[in-house]
Amino acid sequence: MRTVGKLLFLFSVALGNTCLGQAQTEFGQGAGEYQTFFDSMKKQLIQTEYRKTVHFSGKEQKQFVQWIRDHVHVMKAMKYFEPDISSFWQFFVENQTREGLYYDYYYPMNARENHRMNLFDKRYWHIFARDTIQMHRLPVEADLEYLMVEGGHYIWQATGDTAYIRQWIDRLEKGLHYSMTDPLRWSDKYQLVKRGYTLDTWDFMQLPTTRAEYVQQGHDVQTGIFDIDENTPMGIMHGDNSGMYAASRQLAQLYTALGNSQKATYWTEQAEGFRKRTNDLCWNGRYYAHFVPDDPMPTYLKMDQKNTLSLSNPYDINRGLPTDSMAQSIIETYRGLRDSNVENAFAEWFGVYPPVEPSFAGYLPGSYMNGGVNTIVGGELAKAAFQHGYESYALDILNRMMALNAKHGGTLPVSYKPDGTVDAGIPDNWGQAAVMSALVEGLAGVVDLDQSFKQVELSPRWLAANKNDVSITIAYGPSGKSVSYTYQHDSKGKTISLAVKGDPEQYTIRQLLPPGKQLRQVSIDGKKSIASLEKVKDSQYVVIREVPAGTHQVTVSYR
Structure with missing residues (x-):
């Protein structure tokens, strides 16, 4: 290979592309x-210290973060750049326990x-002597089973490999059934996933x-903050159940692709059940309450759970759990926190608000998840705002992110x-992935409704x-499948064109x-076409459906 060609090849691989x-x-x-x-x-997502190749079970795995939860959250961005988004995920699926947990x-x-x-029950850890590693499940966590489905769905979309998912879908389903049957995970009272009283989806x-x-009394702190048993007080946290809702829908879509209509129907019904029960139980009229007690809340936990806003609210929107009006109420709540400058905070992207006084498990108010501010929330909130009629607010969030990026x-x-x-305490690429998703699916407006962009929604918000x-x-790293557009707005001619x-x-x-402005006419490749108008809060979208495969020029004129 000539020197220039070799350098170009290496550059291509570094950016997550398999070939020139x-x-x-x-x-x-x-x-x-x-x-x-x-x-x-x-650049930051690709060059992060957390992205590396590891070797377990005699095979290579491409890791984005060594915690599979964080890794899956980063996959929502890396699917656009990285050729291998399945190997690390597969390692965790392969080591699912007999009962179904990861x-x-x-x-x-x-x-x-x-x-x-020595602290956790044997079901929560394992030693892999060949690889000289240990793997644990923090017992209090209730999110991995739905996140593994989310990761599998990303892989299916980005690789276009339905046969690959066929190998693992029974395990993905087994994981959701584990969450829905284990007495330490499932509330018989509410028919929803429960957990110990953590800060939202966090692990303590x-x-x-x-x-x-606590130590002076002879206890181990990690037992106190991480471990659960049948005596641990638990409650319903909305984010776990929006995750189960989304995972049920994703499983239904995967089963449809596999030709199993019976399973697809079953998981569609499960999804609707999760949505109804969570919305009925957890909505406080403005946003999703932090926790709803399944067991009485411990007296030493001084929180107004009903009126605490927590980080899974933007995730809930992007998973499709709330109605449009509920989603808009959540966004309004965050925008109100920005406008009132609560806590004299530079941004409203709180882990929880208000923070817990005088501390939560040793974390002081305003630190880490106890009232700290993070781009995980900001990125998810921006995407939600773009997609629910708050384009200006979404851009305000991105603009502040850009200022932070420049500042650092x-x-x-x-x-x-x-x-x-x-x-400190969270991998930066988790937040960066949320921001990238807001740029791609929110601002650029490219949403894959199926697999390999076969059915794609384009909602350019450059206006x-x-x-x-x-x-x-927008292209997938593993498969190279892509969709492109050129957006042009002629304000004098009052036309918007999309090639x-x-x-x-x-x-x-x-x-x-x-x-x-009002719609005057829509044309596709110079021929008049039918369109409809969709009002999203105060925004108006011209919707053109069923534009066929190929290269097209779509023109919208207005008056």
Whole structure:
């Protein structure tokens, strides 16, 4: 291989492309500062210290974070760049236990986490002598089973490999059944997933005393914050059940692709049950209450659970749990926190609000998840705002993210204290992935409704960002399947055109109209076409359905 060609090949691989000529996910120059931000996010996601190749069971695995939960959350961005998004996920699926639970993470045998094997029941840990690693499940966690389905769904979409998913779908289903049957996971009272009283989806509970006093009394702190048994007080946390709702829908879609209509119907019905029961139980009139007691809340936990806003609320929206009006209420709640500048915070993306006084398991108010601010919430909130008629607010969030990225020299930390000081404890790429998803699915508006972009929804929102000529390509790293468009807005001629091409078999195009304007005409390749209007809060979208495969010029004129 000639030197220049070799360098180009290595550059291609470094950016997550298997070969030269394969489409790459990119924002064109017309996106301006959003292209710069996109490029920075892409670079950080690819070059993060957490992304590495590991070797277990005699095979290579591509890891994004060594905790499978974090890894799956990062997959929502890495599916656009990384050729291998399945191997690390598969390692955890292969090591699912007989009862159906998954382990959280792996650590070397000489790690400080060794002693957890003496703290937790044997069902929650295992030693892999060949690989000199240990794997644990933090007993209090109730999210892995639905997240593994989410990861499998990303793989199915990005690889286009239905046969691969066929190998693992029984295990994915087994995981959800475990969550729905284990007495430590399932509330018979509410028919919903339960957990110990943690901070939202995070992995630790409150202690009855300070950490120092707890140790002085002869207890191990990690037992107190991580472990559960039949005597542990538990409640219903909305995020676990929005996750189960989304995973049930994803399983239904996977079973449909596999030709199993009976299982698809079953999981569709399960999804609707999760949605109804969670919305009936957990909605407080403005947003989802932090916890609803299944067992009485411990007296030492001083929280108003009903009126505590927690980080899974934006996730709930993006998983499809709330109605449109409920989603808009959640977004309004966050926007209200921004406008009132609560806690004198630089941003409203709190882990929980208000924070727990005087501390939660040793974390002071405003630190980590106890009232800390993080881009996990900000990224998910921006995507939700884009998709529910709050385009200006979504852009405000992204603009503040860009300022943070510039402030930190082209690096976007995930976790902050309310005064803007960088905090620790969460992998930065988890938050960066949420922001990337907001850029791709929110601002660029590219949403894969099926697999390999066969059925794609395009909702370009560049009008809200005052960009008039933008080219976008969104491609999957494993398969190279892609969709591209060039957006052009002629404000004098009162036309918006979209030139589309790529692998879709069918497009649905949702074009945002300027405020106060009315649709005049829609044409496809110069021929008049039928369209409808969709009102999303105060925004109007022109919707053109069933645009067939191929290269097309779609033009919207308004008056």
